[in-house]
Amino acid sequence: MEYLPEKHGESTEWESFVQAARKPVLLSFNAGDRGRAIEVPTDDQTVAGALNTLRVPFSENTPSPEDFQITRWGSDPFVFGSCSFNPAGSHPQKPRELAHPLRDRLYFAGEATEQNDIGTAHGVYLSGIRAADEILG
Ligand SMILES: Cc1cc2nc3c(=O)[nH]c(=O)nc-3n(C[C@H](O)[C@H](O)[C@H](O)COP(=O)(O)OP(=O)(O)OC[C@H]3O[C@@H](n4cnc5c(N)ncnc54)[C@H](O)[C@@H]3O)c2cc1C
Incomplete structure (x- = not known):
């Protein structure tokens, strides 16, 4: 409602x-x-x-x-908010930037890193598959 x-x-x-x-x-x-x-x-x-x-x-x-x-x-110090969001004026590629691995050692998944389904449970799932693919690749 x-x-x-x-x-x-x-x-x-x-x-x-x-x-x-x-x-x-x-x-x-x-x-x-x-x-x-x-x-x-x-x-x-x-x-x-x-x-x-x-x-x-x-x-x-x-x-x-x-x-x-x-x-x-x-x-809540273990949360500090809920979902990420793209405020007006932010760059649409931001999630892709957040997903960028560091020195091929540290990989990122999570709703904030998902380009198309930001802030959703299925987006998190897809981001995990993407990060796993990056590691395997
Ligand atoms: C009220 C609400 C309703 C929602 N409804 C829907 C819905 O209907 N459908 C839908 O698709 N999505 C919904 N979502 C969005 C979905 O729940 C989130 O996008 C998803 O849970 C995010 O998953 P995540 O793994 O990226 O992050 P999270 O689930 O937030 O996991 C991050 C984890 O990291 C932990 N953490 C944080 N900092 C540290 C640290 N320094 N060290 C160790 N651990 C740390 C946190 O405690 C947390 O367990 C909703 C979200 C909210 C808040």
């Missing part, structure tokens, strides 16, 4: 896990600047903000969740 809320980027995208996991779970995305901003408020404030957004296209009576989990990837 996609929704453009008044607060730009706040819980814009929702995914239901009912079909995939057979559980009444909703996942909400906050991307870009909003993704960074949302790392500051308390968990309760974040849940309240998400519910406020969800209740606009749905019902005011949409119940609060029984439980929740909130990621803060931007401040």
